[in-house]
Amino acid sequence: MTSPARRRSYGVKGAPYAHPSPTTALKGALRAPYFFLLPATILFTLFFALPIGYAVWLSFRKVHVSGLGLGSGARKEVWAGLENYTDALTDSEFFGSALRVLGYGCIVVPMMLGLALLFALMLDSDKVRFAPFSRLAIFLPYSIPGVVAALMWGFLYVPDVSPFFYVLDKLGLPQPDLLDGGPLYLALSNIAVWGGTGFNMIVIYTSLRAIPAEVYEAAKLDGATPLQIALKIKIPMVAPSLVLTFFFSIIATLQVFNEPTTLKPLTNSINTSWSPLMKVYHDAFGRNDAYSAAAEATLIALATLVLSFGFLRAANRRNRQEETG
Known part of the structure; x- marks a missing residue:
């Protein structure tokens, strides 16, 4: 009878099978996460990092035109330095x-986050009825694409086709022109608030549901x-979620x-450079100046x-002060 210490493993056709050493197995385990x-690293590099790098590279270049710009070699790409940024x-x-x-942001961000917090607090109440339906109804506009929402609103x-007018x-009653002057900001803000409140509400509501019930019971016993x-x-305990939603709203x-x-086709109050990204789009595809557009896009990203x-x-500094204080 063969002792356990001298037993060998055999593979196909009786060939001895060598077990990997502990060192080799450890190296394989350490390499597995990489x-x-x-795949994610390759996709990130190809579709995110390289386009950003190429845009930054273009922002330091420009086209130099010789003479009338006719003939081969009359238009060539040269180094521009900071000229496009200037x-x-x-x-x-x-x-x-x-x-x-x-x-636009001074209207959208406070209104959207205020409504999201209000809806989250209302849905978190014990007295609310039809909570699942209410959550779905508030969140549903977020699932509608922005272009479709803008077309609908x-x-x-438009007074000629709107049932409200x-x-x-x-x-x-008077019929205000919502696509001209100051009301235009309210009209655009309404589209953003209508579409984005549901997402922010879900984020805040999820944080509210994570608060232990014992906290509320203790507060009720104290007469709150x-x-x-x-x-x-509730509001102080969901402050991190408010910071997160505010961060997303700024972007x-x-x-x-x-x-x-x-x-834009519905009013003359919106031109091709109403927003910074519209200016970038117009310079890149309307004026065929990708170099200036790249510089403007880089400035938007930096801002x-x-x-x-x-x-x-600032939010982290305030949290540390509250913890230490």
Whole structure:
């Protein structure tokens, strides 16, 4: 009888099978995560990192035209340095688009987050009825593409086809022009708020459901009213979710493009450079100047990074002060 210490494993056709050593098995286990990450890394590099790098490279280039620009070699790409960035920062249209988006964001962000927090607190109440249906109804607009939502609301904004203006006309009430002047900001903001409130509500509502029930029971035993529980317990405990939704809202506001572009054929108040991204699109495909458009896109990305990083840093500093205080 063969002892266990001298037993050997045999593979196909009786050939001895060599077991991997512990060192080889350990190396394989350490390399396995990198093999799983490899497909995502390749996709990230091809479709995210390389396009960003190419856009930054284009922002430092320009086309030099010799003579009339006719013939071979008359137009060639040369190094421009910071010229495209200087032109973008001194461009009145680009600066004006940034100011318009700033005003647009001052309306959208507070209103959207305020409604999302209000709906989340209402759905988290014990007295709410038809909670599943209400959550679905509030979240449903977020699932509608932005272009479709803008087309739908544009139909409701045009007096000749809107059923609301028909009712106002029959009642003898004034019919405001929502696509001209100051009301245009409210019309565009309404589309963003209608579509984005549901997503932010779900994020905040999920955080509310994660709060232990013992916290509420202790507050009720201390005589706290539902309003006091909401203001002094629920809202402070979902502050990280509010920071996250505010962060996402800033990014979405700076990148507004679908709504004004879709409503542009319906009004003369929206030009090709109403928002920074519309200016980038017009320069790249309308003026065929991809170099200036790349510089403007890079500036938008830097502004988004600076604002987001500054807000997150301020929020983290405040949280540390509250923890230590």
